[in-house]
Amino acid sequence: MQHIASLWRRLQYRFDNLVSRSTPALIGWLTLACFAAVVPVSVVLVWTDRRPPSTFSGRLEAVWVSVGQTLKIGGAVGSPLYVLASILLALVALLFVSALVSLITTGINQRILELRMGHSAVLEARHTVVLGWSDPVFSVIAELVTANSNQRRSTVTVLASKDKAEMEEEIGARLRATGTTNIVCRNGCTTDPAVLARVSPQTAKAILVLPPDGDDGDAHVVKTLLALNALTPETGDAIVVAAVHDAHNHLTATLAAGPRGRVLAIDDIIARLVVQTARQPGLSLVYEELLDFAGDEFYTVLAPALVGRTFGEALLAFSHSSVVGLLRADGIALNPNPGTTITASDRIIVITQDDDTAVVADAACCIDEEAIVTANPRPPTAQRLLMLGWNRRGPLILDQLALYLTAPTRLDVVALGDEPALGGTYDAAGAPQHLDVTFHSADTTDPRVLGRLDVLSYDSVIVIGDTGHASPPPFVTAQAPEADDRTLVTLLHLRAIEEATHQEIPLTTEMSDDRNRLLAPVRAGADFIVSGRLISLLMTQISESPYLADLFDELFRAEGNELYLKPACDYVRAGEEVTFATVVASARRRHECALGYRLRAQAATGPTYGVRINPDKRQPVRFTPDDWVIVLAES
Template identity: 65%
Template sequence: MAQQRTTLHQRLRYRFDNLVAGGTTVLIGWLAAACLAVVIPASMVLVWADRKAPTTLSGRLQAVWVSVGQTLKIGGAVGSPVYVLASVSLALVALLFVSTLVSLITTGIDRRIRSLRLGHSTVLETGHTVVLGWSDQIFPVIRELVCANANRRRAAVAVLAPKDKVEMEQGIATRVTDLGTTRVICRTGHTTDPPVLSRVGPRTAKSVLVLPPDGETGDAHVVKTLLALGAAVSTDGKAVVVAAVRDARNQLTARLAAGPRGHVLCVDHIVARLLVQTALQPGLSLLYQELLDFEGDEFYTTDAGNLTGRTFGEALLSFTTSSVVGLLRADGAVLLNPGPDSTIRADDRIIVITQDDDTAVPDDASSCVDEDAIVHAAPGRPVAERLLLLGWNRRAPLIVEQLDQYVNSGTVLDVVARGDDATMRDALRAAPARDHLEVTFRSGDITDPRVLAGLDVPSYDGVMVIGDTGLPAHPGRAPETGSETDDRTLVTLLHLRAIGDAASRELALTTEISDDGNRLLAPARAGADFIVSGRLISLLMAQISESDYLAAVFEELFTAEGSEFHLRPVGDYVRLDREVAFATAVESARRRGECAVGYRQRASAGTGPDHGMRVNPDKGRPVRFAPGDWLIVLAES
């Protein structure tokens, strides 16, 4: 084999690499030699070319020395050998000192800049919001906090996550384009390390939000973060702590770790409850979307004022532009839709739905009530329904359990999902016994149009579509991600849309998806009900972080016990043959022990952005209702 020849460039590169590998001393020596090899000949050329240079050899050599000394910053003094040696020594010492000082300063500044870019400095803020963890939920959380802080001049949100600081800042800047008056401060570090967690100032924060990271160990990470927060803050912290876990089995553990001021939301429970409520009352998701974000109307409290000593029923018509829904007692107890005869105490605060915290202005609307327009309809007879559940995941047993609490006896739920009947039945055995609901199972791929065509979907009173992970899990197959289940859901919705068009009927669809971005792609009718699990929990966490009493409000709204929102035929409350002020509907609902907070008009249900939903309308403004319109009331089931 012929020997491979090396080029001159390769040999020179090899020699240079060996030189660099020789260490600092060798490098300094060679650098000095190279420098002298260039400076001395160049200085000689300058001296010999200078017409004013000395004529003697010794004079010219002295001139060369002076030029070399000035070039290398070692003075170039002339005189006796001892004098020259001392001068050069002092110059070298000064040069070494200055170089070292510059190097130290440069290194220190560079280290500080890198530390700041890495997000290791301490946040010195007061009254700010701390967000621990990173997931897609952080973007709606920050958007809602920005809206909540719109009337504050200096608001801050501190984010701590095991992620690059610059990457976090760029991600937030891309997804949250307008921060208003809010500054977002990102820090890098593990949320389960108390000293690191202290960097974002949890002691001086007004609220701390703990986001569940993606993955099967997300709930365990939330619990560890809550324990680290307790160790970092001890008993000094006054912040409201809001956390979320996905699996209901981990909620109690997380509550113990969160402490007495902590609120732990269970994603599975809340999503299942809202799916059920919306499936039974189409349009309800639009109401919750309005109430849960900080744009439009939401929950606030106001002083009892001159309503002290009066009844709750009288308070319902005491605010023209706000809707009264409950009382907040001095001990923190929340009473939603208490009896109309309940007395308002001096230390009570009235819970209202209104535009902002300063728009709940007392203004009597009782004069707008039209007594002749009030209808005294008898409650409708309980009706059994046929419901269809397409898909199966870990929330399915909770959905079945919740449905049984809301539906009337004789209601049938047909379940269609990948897997076998026996496995689905086993998954339901852990749930409480069902009193009203009959469940049947059918194995099939909900993305297959032939399976859907054989179900007679238009004959059902309501259809729920959830992420279908299937049962049982196939051996060796990795669990599907939220994006993968959303893809299957979108395909299912596409086929259901075609079925509805073929039957010339709008299907009552309620759909669960993971990513809010996929909601915009969904082939469903305008105003359809979508439960976006990640965004829903983000909105809830942001609301509770601003007003912790809302934890009790939402807990009651999302359970079958107590009062929750209902959409009921408006014709059961007021006459449809005339215009009436909304105050008339409020008074009619009051006589039934209910709080009317808005309405939905069928004629504009397909038109965005509100899809006919009007929350907290002006009680003095007249409106003409039509058959098929709904009144939104807060009432017991």
């Protein structure tokens, strides 16, 4: 057996050497091999034929005909010159046919390879272009599919430095159905203008630039925006929406985006929402409902019937839509004075199910004046807050918290790293006097640490991904991959504390990956700020309605109008059945826009967890002292 194996290996070795030689030598050996196989077989066929030629020369002639037909060189018989001429013509024909087949096959293979690699150009108009590949891309595509569900045909084109087949496979795995939306993937570098031309951004209606994963995510976004400007220097009607992680890079990206661009600062927005939600439990659920295309969202409508009437009257002019502001020639006016007159050029900003569901239907007749109460503003109270974890968003959260506080507040920050290093990332000297921040170095995944903290004594607990350090240098945006893992472990111990004490911890959690939220061991209806999903929802909303960039900017700021969850008993009598029109009328007296409510009894029941946005103003509802009204107000 060893001898046979050795012989086989030697034959393989000689064959490999033969194949590796020059093309003429390879052709010669293949020709000899063909003749060595065809001639003996042809001889056998002729000599074993039922009626072989009677003469030896006749049999040799028959062998030649068989060889010629088999090798496609004619096999003609006659004079030697005639035979040579026929062989030459056959070889010339064979050469040209082989070359032609080879060229056609090569061209087809190259085209197929080009298509599979995603290098072909897209010929679409009024489509949406998504540039970049990161986890939020799935939420972006899913929301675009939902937004386009009422259109007969729409296209979303994705360009990223990733294999086309892999992109299509991952999208297919995460999105089971795309409805009327066609998803087209192309491979290439988004910072190369020549490659950008493949997705035809010149004819697109919207372009979304996603920050890729990695340390140079923000720099990549800026270069992509510059490449877009180089490809389409003239201003078109396509809205460009981009996102950067570090707020320090926001101005740079805005300059690169140009006048048609809108750039979101992810860390800044997340920090604002974390603080707003920590102050008002349940607010994250409200934003989730408003930003998700599957529910009610912001639209603008023309209402000729309301021209000349006041904004206060418009609040009750739509029974199935909630009025929150005006879109005027000079910009957005959220929650303007109720006495503001609506002009012919104004568009009314409403929260409604779709752009065709905002129909004027007066609900003023459903107001129960007797049920309206007038409550005095509640005085600010001192608070104790606890933050578990520390990352690059930590200083931003503390800065935003200082803007909102009006009463003495103590904040304890517990995170990895030494206390001087943690404290050095926050400018305590510039903070307001009523915010007292203390840093503690400890591992929040250790149950003994949480036990010593007496978590239940705090008014609110904020859990963020703990990396033990603050903001990295400019253009470096990566967060430690284990940050969400540490958050899950911390939440597990907090859940154990709730179950052991039978008390609820007012908890706000910040995560990076939406998939980890499904694993979070917290009670149903808890507040989550998932940066990836939230930013993808914002980008999609703005890409469909550009004016929303200014609207959300005001909602997320400490100044101006914001969303609040206020006690329902401050607006109407608790325990009595009232229409939501009565709640809207009560809020109007306080210069507020009521747009929904949250019922305490349903706070742990999905999928809405008691949140009802844009209810029918004519339908009755009974509030308890523990329920909330969702309003748009300045304070």
